[in-house]
Amino acid sequence: MRTFSLEGRFPIGGPSNHSAAAVLADGTERGSKASLASVVSGGSPRDFSSPKKRNSTFSGVVSLAGDGNVPDSPIGSIRSDSSRSPRRRVPVILAANDIHSVLGRFHLRLKYDGSKEELLVHLVEAQDLTPAGDTGFRDPYVKMYLEPDEEQRTQQTAVHRTETHPYFDQQLSFPLKPRNLVKSNFVLQLLDYDRFSHDEVVGEIRFLLNTLDLSGCELWGDLIAVRKPSETTAELLISLSYLPQAERLTVVVMKAKNLSISHEPFVKLYLLVNDKRTKKRKTSAIRALDPTNPIWNEAFTFELPSSQLQDAGVELFVTSNEAEGQDLGCGVGLREGGSGTQHWQDLMQNNRKPIAMWHVLR
Numbered sequence: 001m002r003t004f005s006l007e008g009r010f011p012i013g014g015p016s017n018h019s020a021a022a023v024l025a026d027g028t029e030r031g032s033k034a035s036l037a038s039v040v041s042g043g044s045p046r047d048f049s050s051p052k053k054r055n056s057t058f059s060g061v062v063s064l065a066g067d068g069n070v071p072d073s074p075i076g077s078i079r080s081d082s083s084r085s086p087r088r089r090v091p092v093i094l095a096a097n098d099i100h101s102v103l104g105r106f107h108l109r110l111k112y113d114g115s116k117e118e119l120l121v122h123l124v125e126a127q128d129l130t131p132a133g134d135t136g137f138r139d140p141y142v143k144m145y146l147e148p149d150e151e152q153r154t155q156q157t158a159v160h161r162t163e164t165h166p167y168f169d170q171q172l173s174f175p176l177k178p179r180n181l182v183k184s185n186f187v188l189q190l191l192d193y194d195r196f197s198h199d200e201v202v203g204e205i206r207f208l209l210n211t212l213d214l215s216g217c218e219l220w221g222d223l224i225a226v227r228k229p230s231e232t233t234a235e236l237l238i239s240l241s242y243l244p245q246a247e248r249l250t251v252v253v254m255k256a257k258n259l260s261i262s263h264e265p266f267v268k269l270y271l272l273v274n275d276k277r278t279k280k281r282k283t284s285a286i287r288a289l290d291p292t293n294p295i296w297n298e299a300f301t302f303e304l305p306s307s308q309l310q311d312a313g314v315e316l317f318v319t320s321n322e323a324e325g326q327d328l329g330c331g332v333g334l335r336e337g338g339s340g341t342q343h344w345q346d347l348m349q350n351n352r353k354p355i356a357m358w359h360v361l362r
Contacts, residue, residue, distance in 0.1 A: 094207065094221035103203040103223045104129035104164075106142075106188060112181070112214035119146070119174040119186075119209070123157065126223070129164045129190070139193035140166065140202070146174050146209075147185045152345065159193045182210045190223055201226050234258045234328055236267070236316060239356040240347045242309065249304040249312075253283050254356065255295040256318055263322045265294050270315040271302045272333060277315070285320065309348060310334060318361060328361035 096102045109122040121144065129140060139161045145154040153174065160166035176184060188205040203223040212219075239252040253267045264285035271279040279302055286294040304312055313333020319326070332340045343357045 092212065092217060092219040094205065094219065096222040096224055101225045102130075103190070103225050105220055105222050106205060107218075107220050108188075110186070110209075110212060110214060110217045110219065112176070112209075114178060117175060117177055119176045119214070121155075121172040121174065121186075123168045123170045123172065123188075125165070125167045125169070126190075127165055129166070129223075140190055141193060142168070143189045143191055144172065144174075145187055146176060147187055148183070181214070184209045188221070188223075232258055234260065234318070234361040235358045236318060236330060236361055237356060237358050238314075238316065238332070239354045240314075240332065240343060241354040242304070242347055242351055244306055244351050247303060247305050249302045249314075250299055250354075251281075251302070251314055252299045252354070252356075253296045253316070255293070255297070256361070257293045259292045259294070259318060259328070259361075261318065261320045261322075262291055263320050265291050265318055265320045267296065268317045268319065268327075269300060271304070272313040272315060272331075273304075273308050274311050275335070291320075313340075313344065316359075330359040330361055332359065 104126055105128065106126050107124040109124065111120045112118070113120055123142065123144070126142075139159045140163070141157050141159045143154055143156040145152070155172045155174070157168055157170055185206055186209055189201050190203045191199045192202050193199050203225050205221040205223055207221070234256065235258065236256045237254040239250075239254060241250045242248070243250075249271070251269060253269070256265070256267075259265055264287055266285040267283045269281040269283075270277040281300040283296045283298045286296065288294055311334075313331060313336060315329060315331050317327040317329040319328075330340065332343050334341055334344050336344070339357060339359055343355065343359070346355045346357075
């Protein structure tokens with residue numbers, strides 16, 4: 001058996017503390033239950049960095065086809081020698097430099113159908129899913145999407161309750177124009193289902209499609225833990241729901257944590273339409289023994305036509321009468337970015353269902 005390894009740096013897409021390596025290993029195609037250890041035979045680590053907004057891991061991978069029509073990888077491509085069958089391929093391995101950030105690994109296959117202008121994805125399995133903290137995985141499932149995508153389409157699996165080696169064997173497809181292949185990232189996220197709050201993104205795999213041979217590619221990728229806010233970061237938990245028939249938005253200010261305010265904190269809310277404040281509300285001031293972690297659980301309703309939902313949003317500020325001018329705030333809406341955009345998207349996709357999420361206060 002002959003082993004290939006390749007070293008080099010990928011271009012940096014944005015600041016990140018995560019890094020990864022692409023290692024190439026020869027061998028026949030493995031069954032869906034094969035372990036990654038039987039596929040990988042060695043390699044040297046390579047640093048990766050990723051876009052800031054999603055705390056991603058991979059900004060590029062190695063193209064493994066044996067023909068010369070493969071899109072150029074930032075570090076080139078590997079060709080099989082003449083003694084090998086041209087149809088025989090080796091798997092792409094995305095391995096993390098920091099083994100302490102790895103929460104498991106995923107096995108999938110990708111192929112681009114030019115006649116239908118679709119990316120075909122076969123999600124095979126996950127192995128060795130390990131807890132990111134003391135609480136561990138409760139009910140993991142997978143969400144996948146392409147980025148950028150103006151229509152923000154996602155695909156997801158069923159919840160695999162308490163499974164550390166879930167077998168998916170799920171076929172998925174994503175509409176994708178040929179001209180968008182060179183700039184599209186494939187993103188796989190592992191989430192932990194929570195019936196009482198917003199599902200938490202636990203780990204992520206991300207890579208550029210144009211660095212793969214999409215005539216047929218098999219891939220194993222390490223799932224990298226998504227960085228969580230520091231325990232000292234001030235955050236606000238709110239719930240959103242929208243009733244289309246009544247055209248009514250409900251905002252529930254639930255609680256906050258790690259505030260620097262020491263006296264009777266309260267929250268000011270503004271309804272935004274086209275970035276303009278149209279309505280204002282505020283909670284009661286909390287007189288508590290621990291004002292740094294107040295609980296409100298107060299609901300506010302706003303009349304909001306369905307036609308304005310995409311252009312609307314909510315601003316929230318935590319303050320007190322003694323800390324005026326030092327307000328900490330957050331925004332929720334499609335124009336906010338980060339968790340603010342994600343929360344509003346979930347609201348629009350789940351009418352009538354309350355969706356709760358923590359937001360960092362800045």
